[in-house]
Amino acid sequence: MYTLILLAGGKGTRMKNAVPKQFLLLAGKPIIMHTLERVEKIEEIEEIIITCGEEYISLIEEYRKSYMLNKKIIYAKAGKTRQESVYNGLKKVKTDNVIIHEAARPFVNKSEFKRLIECKEKNVIFTYPIQFTVLKIKDDKVNELLDRNELANIQLPHKFETKTLLEAHEKAREEKREFTEDSSLLYYYTKIDIKTIMGSQYNLKITESLDLIIGEIMYKENLIRKDE
Amino acid sequence: MKTCVITGATSGIGKATAIELSKLNDYDRIVILGRKKEELEQTQKLMDISKKISYKILDLTELKKIPNIVKEIIKENETIDCLINVAGYTEPAPLLTTSIENLKTTYDVNVFAPIILMREVVRYMKDNKDGGKILNVASTAGMTPRPGWLSYASSKAAIISASDTLSHELEEYNIRVYCVSPGRCATALRKKLAPDEDPTTIMQPQEVSSIICSLISNNEQCLDGQNIVIRKKI
Structure with a gap:
């Protein structure tokens, strides 16, 4: 069984909006509700x-009542950083396995959550090929070439063994080391095998205002009634 | 087993729809809503007894009662697969004599109650494996200027717009939203709008109800998301 940590602490500063992005409407529904509605029917997720x-x-509780969602939810304090938010959530997890997802990624459908859960490995992340060229630069100069076939764009959700990830987070806290996401943190401290599975070109993270515009079209094209 | 809920089932288009639907095979359970018990029982008697027919007494101006009524219907029928909002109210008056009470009642019955009913029904309908259907009966009065019918015409424009919006909003749940706008139809409501009109010269409720029944049948999957005008030219 799994606990889902849903990161909804973003302030939407990049969108220059008074309302954090996870509460803006996508296809007429608050962005956070897209994920909460979808995972409601996933039995393997016992708590969020x-x-x-x-x-x-x-506000979230009011939405849940309106959408008739009954899965057990508890709240953890959003941290000053994403890493701190994950840590605050991890401390409350009671299951051996945890799924981490961002409320600002509303395009992940039920079958993708299922695919993650059904993967036999314990530590699994979604990735997607990088379609553009990436170089290392230093002092405004090209410093190193990178083979994009060896690179991947990381997408959420991820799943991990709770204990292993929590221990790695604690080490990161001791060393005051910051990572942008959890598979990087986990790999840095454990070198554990982290399986990658193919994500989707539709798994957009809503960050900028333009993402909402693109998102409306993508939602209709990809997700309407294909959410098995 | 599929369940259909119909408002305004004690007269006019609602009554005709309830009776005709009971004779078809798309819905095994039909729940009719109205204000008066005797009139609901009268409609019930005319419906096909091979279906499970039940009724609920509901005054649509009592919006706060709607959630419990829907809860009761779900408890008794397990699902709601179709909602048909037919009930209507009119009190024709020009602007300068349109009272607050006129506006409140007209909007309660023609707009707020259908929307609250849709809200409460969709809370359950969205979990149906096969989705569902909602059909709102608007009017051609909501589509063109109607001097003297301010509250009625504007309320019907509101339900046309609400139907359009919801047909998009509810698409992800496989819920189809239909809107029909009948023209002149021989009902008690029409009599209030056009007291001097000979009702035999215009559409009859059964002519509208047969189109409603086609739209909510299982075979129809292409005409949702539109305002369908029902008008008899010849």
Whole structure:
């Protein structure tokens, strides 16, 4: 069984909007509700931990009541960083396995969650090939070439063994080392095998205002009634 | 087993729809809603007894009662697969004599109650494996200027717009939203709007109900998301 940590603490500063992006509407529904509605029917997820500002808890609860969602939810404090939010969530996880996802990624459908869960490996992430050229630069100069066939764009959700990830987070806290996401943190401290599975070109993270515009079209094209 | 809920089932288009639907095979359970018990029982008697027919007494101006009524219907029927909002109210008046009470009642019955009913029904319908259908009866009065019918015409424009919006919003749940706008039809409501009109010279409720029944049948999957005008030219 799994606990889902849903990161909803973003302030939407990049969108220059007073409302954090996870509460903006996509196809007429608050972005966070897309994921919560989808995972409601996934039996393997027994509990959801939402990391968010305290001021948003009552709003999320109101939404859940309106959408008739009954899966057990507890709340953890959003940290100053994404890493701190994950750590705050991890401390509350009771299951051996955890799935980490971002509320700002509403395009992940049920079958993709299932594919992650059904993967026999314990530590699994979605990745997608990089279609553009990536170089290392230093002092405004090209410093190193990178083979893009050896590179991958990381997408969420991820799944991990709870204990292993929590221990790695604790080490990162001791060393005051910051990572942009958890598979990097886990790999840095454990060199454990982390399986990668193919993600989707539709798995957009809503970050900029343009993402919402693209998102509306993508949602209709990809997700309407294909969410098995 | 599929369940259909129909409002305004005690007269006019709602009554005709309830009776005709009971004779078809798309829905095994039909729940009719209305204000008066005797009139609901009268409609019930005219419906095909091979279907499970039940009724609920509901005054659509009592919006706060709607959630419990829907809960009861779900408890008794397990699902709601179709909702037909037929009930309507009119009190024709020009602007300068349109009272607050006129506006409140007209909007309660023609707009707020259908929307609250849709909200409460969709809370359950969205989990149906095969989705569902909603059909709202608007009016051609909501499509063109109607001097003297301010509250009625504007309320019907509102339900046309709400139907359009919801046909997109509910698409992800496989819920089809239909809107029909009948023209002149011989109902008690029409009599209030056109008291001098000979009702035998215009559409009859059964002519509208037969189109409604086709739209909500299992075979129809292409005409949702539109405002369908039902008008008899000849």
